[in-house]
Amino acid sequence: MTKLRQLSIRLLPALFVGLLLAGPALAEEGENFPRAGTDITDKASLQRGAQLFMNNCSGCHSLKYLRYSRMAEDLGLTEEEVQNNLNLHGGKFGDHVEVSMTEDGAKQFFGKMPPDLSLIARVRGPDWIAAYLKSFYLDESRPVGWNNTVFPNASMPNPLWQMQGLQHAEYGKADAGGDRPVEKLVLATPGAQTPEQFDQTVRDITTFLEYAGEPAALQRQDIGVWAVLFLAFFTFLAWLLKKEYWRDVH
Numbered sequence: 001m002t003k004l005r006q007l008s009i010r011l012l013p014a015l016f017v018g019l020l021l022a023g024p025a026l027a028e029e030g031e032n033f034p035r036a037g038t039d040i041t042d043k044a045s046l047q048r049g050a051q052l053f054m055n056n057c058s059g060c061h062s063l064k065y066l067r068y069s070r071m072a073e074d075l076g077l078t079e080e081e082v083q084n085n086l087n088l089h090g091g092k093f094g095d096h097v098e099v100s101m102t103e104d105g106a107k108q109f110f111g112k113m114p115p116d117l118s119l120i121a122r123v124r125g126p127d128w129i130a131a132y133l134k135s136f137y138l139d140e141s142r143p144v145g146w147n148n149t150v151f152p153n154a155s156m157p158n159p160l161w162q163m164q165g166l167q168h169a170e171y172g173k174a175d176a177g178g179d180r181p182v183e184k185l186v187l188a189t190p191g192a193q194t195p196e197q198f199d200q201t202v203r204d205i206t207t208f209l210e211y212a213g214e215p216a217a218l219q220r221q222d223i224g225v226w227a228v229l230f231l232a233f234f235t236f237l238a239w240l241l242k243k244e245y246w247r248d249v250h
Contacts, residue, residue: 033125033127033128033130033131033150034127034130034131035127036126036127036129036130036202036203036206036207037203038126038130038203038206038207038210039207040207040210040211040217040218041218041221042207043075043076045203045204045207045208046074046075046204046207046208046211047075047076047077048201048204049204049205049206049207049208049209049211050071050075050086050208051085051086052201052204052205052208053205053208053209054085054086054087054088055088056159056160056205057117057159057205058088058089058097058099059088059099059100059101060099060101060106060110060114060159061099061114061115061116061117062096062097062098062099062116062117062118063096063097063116063117063118063212064096064097064098064116064118065096065116065118065119065212066096066097066118066212066215067094067095067096067097068082068083068086068087068091068092068093068094068095068096068097069082069093069094070215071086071097071215072093074211074215074218079093099114101113101114110144110155110156111143111155112155114156117209117212118212118213119213120209120213121206121209121210121212121213122213122214126206126207126209126210128150129205129206129209129210130202130203130206131150132148132150132151133160133202133205133206134164134198134199134202135148135149135150135151135185136148136157136158136160136161136164136167137149137167137168137169137182137185138166138167138168138169139169142155143155144156144157145157146158147169149169149182149185160198160201160202161191162191162192163191163192163193163197163198163201164187164191164193164198165187165188165189165190165191166187166188166189166191167185167186167187167188168185168186168188169182169183169184169185169186170182170183170184170185170186171183
């Protein structure tokens, strides 16, 4: 039993390190999306993303776990700026970000109510969101006239088509079932933005949705610095105390 206990003690550090390394590996397995390049500490990007989301996405998608007042505090905006520029549905400053679309209207247009996007970044990840927003293409076979390579057959039009332009799909050879896979997307009609500008637009929206999934992350990073400093100071005090206790022990 003693040898088994000693072996367990020796294996614990290796097991702990293995779990730390396995977590990110499992999270990234099967994902090959380009990096979104988001930074939730970039307030300018968050502000642009909030503006873009409210103007292009909030008509259908809510953020029911985020309040306008919390958004103002975290993004460095005043109540007047939020109410005039971001609150497009006439809600109160302390309300959650809801949609004006009714459930009956949503079922008529899309077949069901569009999902709330409060936690989309935590469920899918920012890389998935950025790739999804860039992967819309025209498809006459779909009810709304659009399709998406990241989320095939999604019942959603491209909300950013005026900025991105119109993309067409180039198909490969048909498989055994007769389906032709999309090999690549081609920008047939340019939009109001250049590809570089549109990449920034997508990055800003993705950054805002990543923030909306966990607003406390901004405060947690600041608190984390002080927590580490406290632990370092406490460790130093513990070392001094240990040195004092063992000074007369030979």
